[in-house]
Amino acid sequence: MPKKILFLKARTGVDDPSPPMAFSLLGEIAKEEGFEVTIENLNAQYNNKKNEDIIELIKRENPEIVGVHVFTNAARYSYELIKKIRPYAKLIIAGGPHPTVCPEEILERGADIAVIGEAEISFRRLLRALYAKKNLKKVKGIVFKEKGKITRTEPEEVIFDLDKIPMPDKSFNRKTDYIKVKKEVNNFGQILSTRGCPGRCTYCFSLFSKCYRCVSAKRVFEEMIYLKKTYEIDFINFIDDAFTINKKRLFELCELLVKNNTHIRWSCGTRIDFLDREMISKMKEAGCELIILGVESCLPKTLLGMNKIIKVNGITNQQEYIKRVDEILKWCREFKIRVGVNILCGFPWEIPQDMKKMQRYIQRIKRNVTQGFYGGILQPQPGTDMYEKYAKEYGFEKWWIDKKPLFKDNYRPFFTIYYHQYWEHLHNNFFKFSKEYFKEIDKLYKIMGRWNLYIFTKRRFKNFLSISFIYSAFYLTSLFSMYLYKISPSLERKLMEKIKKFSYTFKFKKS
Structure with a gap:
């Protein structure tokens, strides 16, 4: 029976239009080390799965390793995912920007091992050490908990010759997710x-x-x-x-x-x-x-x-x-x-x-x-x-945990998509x-x-009247969405959901 590894990324509300580069790179390395690779990017723009679906996937496939990619801005969501899968996952390895700077926090939140910085060398060596049941202290560039004590190994060397890194294999990612x-x-x-x-x-x-x-x-x-x-x-x-x-x-x-x-x-x-x-x-x-x-x-x-x-x-x-x-x-x-x-x-x-x-x-x-x-x-x-x-000085040492999400269920109002993208x-x-x-x-x-x-409308329509009409329609609808959201976020969602889906038909009108 082949060894299995599952790579995960939590849903954050800001969709990924493209597959995470880290998964394509590390997936190729895991494949070279004899693992059967599965990727579930819950944040992919067309992936509708939820944390509960991942629990069922882990129960069904029983992977030896679950890898979770964590950005600081998405740490709260990643921790929620780790908490839910923790009772069912054999081993959780966390990697990415946030584990690199806050590895102890990652372990406290349920991960078993944090990979620091560039992962290509340390991740390969970690897989080999785990499979051979060797001492993890000899694997550079990781932080792990052993008998209740956190151990940080020495840093992994910088990869100077990038041509030696395997070419990312994007076939692990489902096309229908993107x-x-x-x-x-x-x-x-x-x-x-x-x-x-x-x-x-x-x-x-x-x-x-x-x-x-x-x-x-x-x-x-x-x-x-x-x-x-x-x-x-x-x-x-x-x-x-x-x-x-x-x-x-x-x-x-x-x-x-x-x-x-x-x-x-x-x-x-x-x-x-x-x-x-x-x-x-x-x-x-x-x-x-x-x-x-x-x-x-x-x-x-x-x-x-x-x-x-x-x-x-x-x-x-x-x-x-x-x-x-x-x-x-x-x-x-x-x-x-x-x-x-x-x-x-x-x-x-x-x-x-x-x-x-x-x-x-x-x-x-x-x-x-x-x-x-x-x-x-x-x-x-x-x-x-x-x-x-x-x-x-300003008291935001743990802002990625302390600051509560502004939008419920990762829903983004219409006006934040086409007009006031940085309102949040x-x-x-x-x-x-x-x-x-x-x-x-x-x-x-x-x-x-x-x-x-x-610019969005001008790149999709050549006729001046069409540009003016579509631009005005999107702008006025955005103002209406903003007004509704200030009155009642749930009302804005109820009224604008279908309009938002319809608006996506213009996304590929012309490029």
């Missing part, structure tokens, strides 16, 4: 081609340490071709923190894509200090259609507090940062590459006047932001400078901001939301 229409096959087109980041942003936590490494251009090209042939994908999304850091590798990849006439469209995210006109030109020629820029702010004091800096002649210059953003937006417009912009607010030194400046900045650049804005209010992640500096973030008042501050930040995110809604 795909309803043909266009959604591209949800399987995610590639992680780098690890780490040379940046030292004070709000950012990286599972992969600060040591920057990258997969070779040849290996990235091979994975793109594999995904295209296997899943008939024609669009690849690179999920790296900063895809363009290694300029030489970028040009090598672009050359391979152009030379082999692959016709694969792709997107990536990056920092503004690792992008120039020549790179954008090469990327466009090689099929790049979208770049997500980590702009975050236009405020000099916030950029400095984030450690988002550009040096001119060795001197830190925040104004040069804003100038650089304008140049990149202009170049992307020149080469007809869509641009999305990340915006992050909610730092303890910000005041209402700062949000007014941000509003003016968004109004100024939005015409060149052709994909839309992404943003939110800072959630200080454990393990970051912002968390270490302010958590005790307004309730995360970590730094005890004034009402005036939240009033201005609410205006900021409404400006961003209206522009995003306009």
